[in-house]
Amino acid sequence: MGIVERYGESYRDDQLAVELRDTALVMRELLAMNVVLANPGPPPASADLGLALIDLSNLAAGVRPLRDDPDLVAAAATARAAPYRRDDPLPDIDLLLFALRQRFRARYDGWVPTIGKNRPLAQIEGWPYIKGASGVLNPVSGPRIPARDGTPGPRVGILDTRIFAHPDLVGRFTGDTVATLHPPVPSTLGHATFVAGLILRRAPGADLVVRAVLDDEGGNDDSWDVATKIVAFRGAGVPVLNLSFGCATVDREAPLVLRRAIDRLGPDVVVVAAAGNHGELGRDPDPDTGLTGRTPIWPAALDGVVAVGAHDGHDPAHAKAGFSPHRAPWVDLLAPGVDEESTFLTGDVSVLVRQEGKLVVEDTVDFAAGYATWRGTSFAAANVSGQLAALMTGGRTAREALASLPGGDIVAATDEER
Known part of the structure; x- marks a missing residue:
C-alpha cells in the first residue's frame, strides 16, 4: 500500500x-x-x-x-x-x-x-497545525536582508524544501534550489526560503547549506531519507542544523531512524527543531488527529535537540503563542514566531491551508515584492538558529553559543508556558 x-x-x-x-x-x-x-x-x-x-x-x-x-x-x-x-x-x-x-x-x-x-514527515507549517485558518501568510514590501559585514560567519545547515534563489539570498547559500517559478506555485514551496531569510537577518555573515528533504508541498514519503541527510552533516563543518519539520506518533515514541540520526550526528552539531503548532488542542486527544496540545513532535522532543516553541515577538512580554505546544516539558526555548517577516517566493502563489488533515488552496495571492509574513514554530526555530550563528564570534563554538541562551527576544520556556 x-x-x-x-x-x-x-x-x-x-x-x-x-x-x-x-x-x-x-x-x-x-x-x-x-x-x-x-x-x-x-x-x-x-x-x-x-x-x-x-x-x-x-x-x-x-x-x-x-x-x-x-x-x-x-x-x-x-x-x-x-x-x-x-x-x-x-x-x-x-x-x-x-x-x-x-x-x-x-x-x-x-x-x-x-x-x-x-514514517513520513512534514513541515511544521503556519498556524494552526491541524485545521486551516486565514490571514497567516500575507505579502509585505520588506524587510531586506542585511548585507554581509565582511566577517565570515559559521555554516548553518537547513533541511527543508528546495530554496528559491531570492535576490537577497543569492551567493549566501549552497544547495537544492528552485531554478524557475511557474506561477501559481504552492505556498509551502516558500518554506525554506522564509527560514533562510530569518537566519540571515540575525547572522548576515552565515553561509547556509540547504538540502531538500521535503517536497514542494512540504511533505516527505519517509524518515529514512531525512535521517540519512541529517547524519550526512556529521563532520561536515556545519555546527548548527535547523529542522523546521516533524511528525507525531500515536504511541508517543520517537521514530527509530530519526532518533538514530540525531544520536549519530555527534556533539559538534547543535540541532534546532520546531516544536509544532498544535498547542490550541486540548488535554484529551483530538478526535480527528489523536493529538493533544502537548503531544511530542519529533525530532524536536528528542534528547539533545533544542526544541523551540513560539512567542509573539511584537509583544514586549513575549507571551507564548497560542498555537505553540502547551505545558510540554520537552520544549526548551521560545522565540519570535508570530507574523514574522522574511524572504519568500515571487509572483502568484497558491496559499495552502490545512483542513481536516489535508492541504487545500485557500486563495491565490500575488507576492510581487518577494517578502511575506508567516507564523509558526518553524520560524521560531529559524530565529534560534540565526541567533546561535550570530553568537559564534571570537572562536566560540555552537555549544558555547547555546549556553548563552536564553537572551534578548529568545526566552526560556517556563514551566507555566510549557
Whole structure:
C-alpha cells in the first residue's frame, strides 16, 4: 500500500527499519513467517545510521496467519499505547512487529533486535497545525536582508524544501534550489526560503547549506531519507542544523531512524527543531488527529535537540503563542514566531491551508515584492538558529553559543508556558 495516514500518525506499511547487524536475522525470521520480501537481496542500508531498510510485499497476505491466532491479536491490541482509539483496527504492520518481537523475545531470553516503522514527515507549517485558518501568510514590501559585514560567519545547515534563489539570498547559500517559478506555485514551496531569510537577518555573515528533504508541498514519503541527510552533516563543518519539520506518533515514541540520526550526528552539531503548532488542542486527544496540545513532535522532543516553541515577538512580554505546544516539558526555548517577516517566493502563489488533515488552496495571492509574513514554530526555530550563528564570534563554538541562551527576544520556556 505504501503510506498510511491514520489516527495520530502516518507511516509506510511496506517497510521496516532494522539494526544493520541484525538485518539477515530479521529477514530470515520474516521469511519463516511467510512474509514476502520485495527484494530478496541485500536491502538498502546506511552505515552512518547503522540501519537497513527492508521492503515488504503484500503484507496483508503475510499476516493473515497471525490474524487467525485470536490470543496473539488480543495481546497485540492490549500492548498498544493508550492514545490509540479502542475501535481502531490493529494495522497489519503493528501486528507483524508485535509478533516479530514476541518470537525474538521467546527465543533469545528477552533480547529483541531494534526494529521500527519508516514514517513520513512534514513541515511544521503556519498556524494552526491541524485545521486551516486565514490571514497567516500575507505579502509585505520588506524587510531586506542585511548585507554581509565582511566577517565570515559559521555554516548553518537547513533541511527543508528546495530554496528559491531570492535576490537577497543569492551567493549566501549552497544547495537544492528552485531554478524557475511557474506561477501559481504552492505556498509551502516558500518554506525554506522564509527560514533562510530569518537566519540571515540575525547572522548576515552565515553561509547556509540547504538540502531538500521535503517536497514542494512540504511533505516527505519517509524518515529514512531525512535521517540519512541529517547524519550526512556529521563532520561536515556545519555546527548548527535547523529542522523546521516533524511528525507525531500515536504511541508517543520517537521514530527509530530519526532518533538514530540525531544520536549519530555527534556533539559538534547543535540541532534546532520546531516544536509544532498544535498547542490550541486540548488535554484529551483530538478526535480527528489523536493529538493533544502537548503531544511530542519529533525530532524536536528528542534528547539533545533544542526544541523551540513560539512567542509573539511584537509583544514586549513575549507571551507564548497560542498555537505553540502547551505545558510540554520537552520544549526548551521560545522565540519570535508570530507574523514574522522574511524572504519568500515571487509572483502568484497558491496559499495552502490545512483542513481536516489535508492541504487545500485557500486563495491565490500575488507576492510581487518577494517578502511575506508567516507564523509558526518553524520560524521560531529559524530565529534560534540565526541567533546561535550570530553568537559564534571570537572562536566560540555552537555549544558555547547555546549556553548563552536564553537572551534578548529568545526566552526560556517556563514551566507555566510549557
